[in-house]
Amino acid sequence: MTFQTIIVEIEEGIATITLNRPEVLNALNDQVFKELGEAAAALSADNSVRAVIITGGNKVFAAGADISQMASSTAVDVATGDNASYRAFQILETMPKPVIAAIAGYALGGGCELTLVADVRIAADNAQFGLPEIKLGILPGAGGTQRLPRLIGAGKAKELIFSGDFIKADEALSVGLVNKVVPAEELFAEARMMAKRFASRGAIALQLAKSAVNEGLRMDLEAGLQYEHKCFSLLFATEDQKEGMRAFLEKRPAKFQGK
């Protein structure tokens, strides 16, 4: 897969998507969003890929949507445009495999919002998060007002959205914005280790577990519990369920085939 603004590498079943516009701190323009969507769709369809890491490299995750591209937009442009960030983030969020964001340096605005579509966020100790859109006279329009309160609660989300202030990795950890903070030099090893751990599990069980959580969050509790039960039932039709339970009873590690 060859792209202009991102790099996609696949190694041992783990795909890494790296944002690649270092000259503008990985600012996300429409081309980045388009390529992210295309990469996510291709990786979703590739059964050899078991987990995905998304990163901006070891200096910066992304300093937000590209302000130079947005500056001259009119309301009509924005309202009738193709909402590239929405479409890309939908594809990324619903990938049928785990997505881990590995975040070093700034994750701001659309960059922070991109981390929110990942399943798990690992931050380097030099990471900083923020939604500074309010300082530009706009609001976080790539899911920040919706996904962030669902993740960390409305109170803290509003503080970040209303102030535009940045928080450091340790505070991001304490409010639940990231799962883990590691020394910067260990970021990619940690992300790979987690990706490999996920990849060793049954791929269908993992896909349905992700769907149960994500879809369930859109439903009331009763509907969510019923959806969970449907996903749970379906897994009893898989070889992986037979193998997982047989392996437990035979006191050996399970060998999942994703079938």
Ligand code: HXC
């Ligand atoms: C376009 C950007 C950019 C951005 C940085 N650059 N952020 N270009 N869009 N979001 C460019 C700078 O213009 C500069 O280019 C180069 O990257 C290096 O940035 P500096 O500002 O010189 O670096 P530094 O002093 O270290 O400051 C880093 C920073 C600052 C604190 C991250 O760049 C900054 O505040 N950036 C904007 C952050 C922001 O407001 N993000 C939200 C965007 S709105 P030159 O050519 O001068 O070297 C958004 C909406 C999402 O995300 C919803 C809609 C999809």
